[in-house]
C-alpha cells in the first residue's frame with residue numbers, strides 16, 4: 704500500500720490512521736520465514752509542529768523449524784516502530800528518518816524492511832531445547848536414546 708503524504712506534510716495537526724496488511728506478494732519475497740496469515744499494520748501518521756512521525760505496530764505469525772531439534776514451531780510477534788518521515792534529508796543520515804519518494808510512502812516496503820531487522824535469526828522451540836542426538840538422531844526432548852555422548 705502506498706500512502707500519499709501531501710496533506711500530512713503540509714498541514715500541521717493533520718493525522719491519518721494506518722490499518723492495512725503487507726500484501727501477500729511482498730511477503731513472498733521475504734525468504735527464510737514462512738508467514739501464517741497476513742502481517743497486519745496498525746498505526747498513525749501525525750504532523751506535529753511540522754514534524755511528520757509514523758508510529759505503527761506490525762503483528763505477524765510465522766512457522767519455522769527449531770534450530771536444534773528441527774521440530775516445527777509457530778510463533779507470534781508484535782513489533783513497534785517509530786519513524787520521522789521527510790521528503791529529503793540534509794546532513795546526518797539516521798535510521799530514525801525515512802525519506803519518502805516525493806509525497807508517497809511505500810508502506811509495504813518500509814514494513815518489510817522494519818520487520819526483517821527485528822526477526823530473530825535463530826529460533827528454538829523452547830529455551831532449553833535439548834536438540835537431536837548427534838549419533839542416532841533421536842529427539843532428546845522426547846526421550847534419552849541411551850547413546851554415549853561426550854559432555855560438553
Ligand SMILES: [Zn+2]
Nearest residue numbers: 769772828832
Ligand atoms: Zn527444539
Ligand SMILES: [Zn+2]
Nearest residue numbers: 836839848850
Ligand atoms: Zn542417540
